[in-house]
Amino acid sequence: MAGTKEIRTKIKSVQNTRKVTRALEMVSASKIRRAQDKMRASRPYARLMRQVIGHIAKANGDYKHPFMMERKDVKRVGYVVISTDRGLCGGLNSTLFRKLIAEIRTHQQNGVEVDIVAIGQKAATFFRRIKVNLVGSVTHLGENPQVAQLIGIIKVMLDGFTEGRLDRVFLCYNDFVNTMVQKSTTDQLLPLPASDTLETAHDWDYIYEPNAVEVLDSVLTRYVESLVYQGALENLASEHAARMVAMKAASDNATKLIGTLQLVYNKARQAAITQEISEIVGGAAAV
Amino acid sequence: MSTIRCDIVSAEEEIFHGTVTLVVATGEMGELGIAPRHAPLITRLKPGQVRVKLENGDEQFFYVSGGILEVQPQVVTVLADTAIRAKDLDEAAASKAKAEAEKLLANRTDAMEIAEAQAQLAQAVAQLQALERLRKNLKH
Numbered sequence: 001m002a003g004t005k006e007i008r009t010k011i012k013s014v015q016n017t018r019k020v021t022r023a024l025e026m027v028s029a030s031k032i033r034r035a036q037d038k039m040r041a042s043r044p045y046a047r048l049m050r051q052v053i054g055h056i057a058k059a060n061g062d063y064k065h066p067f068m069m070e071r072k073d074v075k076r077v078g079y080v081v082i083s084t085d086r087g088l089c090g091g092l093n094s095t096l097f098r099k100l101i102a103e104i105r106t107h108q109q110n111g112v113e114v115d116i117v118a119i120g121q122k123a124a125t126f127f128r129r130i131k132v133n134l135v136g137s138v139t140h141l142g143e144n145p146q147v148a149q150l151i152g153i154i155k156v157m158l159d160g161f162t163e164g165r166l167d168r169v170f171l172c173y174n175d176f177v178n179t180m181v182q183k184s185t186t187d188q189l190l191p192l193p194a195s196d197t198l199e200t201a202h203d204w205d206y207i208y209e210p211n212a213v214e215v216l217d218s219v220l221t222r223y224v225e226s227l228v229y230q231g232a233l234e235n236l237a238s239e240h241a242a243r244m245v246a247m248k249a250a251s252d253n254a255t256k257l258i259g260t261l262q263l264v265y266n267k268a269r270q271a272a273i274t275q276e277i278s279e280i281v282g283g284a285a286a287v
Numbered sequence: 288m289s290t291i292r293c294d295i296v297s298a299e300e301e302i303f304h305g306t307v308t309l310v311v312a313t314g315e316m317g318e319l320g321i322a323p324r325h326a327p328l329i330t331r332l333k334p335g336q337v338r339v340k341l342e343n344g345d346e347q348f349f350y351v352s353g354g355i356l357e358v359q360p361q362v363v364t365v366l367a368d369t370a371i372r373a374k375d376l377d378e379a380a381a382s383k384a385k386a387e388a389e390k391l392l393a394n395r396t397d398a399m400e401i402a403e404a405q406a407q408l409a410q411a412v413a414q415l416q417a418l419e420r421l422r423k424n425l426k427h
Contacts, residue, residue, distance in 0.1 A: 030314050031373055038299075045296045048364050056329070091415050098408045105405075117384065128391045130404040136384035147298045148370035152380030157383065209316045209330035218331055219355055222366065226298045255420060 083123035
């Protein structure tokens with residue numbers, strides 16, 4: 001019975017691993033729902049915000065905010081990268097980073113420099129190690145991200161854009177399509193893509209308090225913030241979905257492994273018994 | 288009695304929507320009472336209360352920590368902030384984010400070239416693919 005004990009220990013250890021992966025899977029499954037609810041809850045704000053911006057653009061045609069103006073030559077671009085804080089979520093972060101690195105590379109080949117702000121532990125450690133200009137970072141947003149946590153890093157980027165250091169700003173995150181599919185996405189944050197069709201305006205203008213420029217400025221800032229916040233929520237839902245799928249696969253693999261080991265164990269046990277019997281029979285015959 | 292639609296939302300949730308007869312809020316330039324058919328107006332809000340009067344005469348209060356109020360002929364929209372916002376507070380948040388990044392960069396071991404990172408990523412992806420293949424084989 002030499003081999004059997006080792007096999008038994010191995011089975012035990014795989015069973016323990018499976019317990020952990022099962023637990024992680026179930027935790028993520030329950031968290032997806034909450035993340036999705038939050039995603040849904042934040043949508044009306046962005047929708048109404050777009051409406052207001054549309055109204056302002058319609059009412060006040062002559063003033064154009066810098067956030068809405070396209071710049072001709074692009075010398076330096078900024079990326080807001082949203083990643084997860086923790087691992088064990090399959091290829092979620094590495095797919096995003098791989099896509100991003102390819103983009104950064106094309107930028108650098110064209111002589112365009114790249115500034116990065118990182119949201120999430122994984123992005124922070126990743127971009128720390130490669131040669132890019134990391135200008136801001138925030139980690140540990142937790143299960144319940146708040147706009148307040150994001151204000152700082154967004155301001156870093158917005159300031160960069162207003163002061164002319166950055167000519168374009170992008171947002172990278174994992175878009176939550178459904179539980180099985182998360183799409184790594186890059187959206188342009190600044191300049192804001194021009195709103196396409198506006199219904200013909202009747203003649204009116206707002207009463208602005210205190211004045212059009214300041215109101216528009218805060219509306220657009222809030223709008224960019226809401227976009228980044230939305231991205232963070234999408235990414236959170238994606239994280240849980242990816243983790244759930246990865247952990248489910250791990251649990252399934254563990255089950256399979258246990259099955260195989262059990263088979264090996266049974267065979268070894270059977271062989272030991274057979275051997276013992278043949279020894280006894282052989283011994284009896286010799287007497 | 289004439290009424291107007293009112294939406295109060297923050298980035299994190301929808302706070303209120305419904306038909307009201309009056310909206311009272313604290314604008315940057317002073318207290319505002321918006322009755323139906325008010326002229327189009329847009330203003331920033333100061334931290335304070337938003338009071339709405341419902342059709343049946345009931346009143347509801349919401350606290351907002353600033354935001355934007357927009358008045359359109361048919362609708363009043365309040366885009367509420369979820370955090371207290373002030374220029375210097377924002378400034379502080381920004382410098383904190385920067386400091387965080389600098390801290391990270393200060394104890395970076397050694398700057399990797401993009402190519403090197405790409406190689407590492409490729410390696411990780413290859414590993415993932417190998418795992419995928421193994422998984423498929425196991426199924427058969």
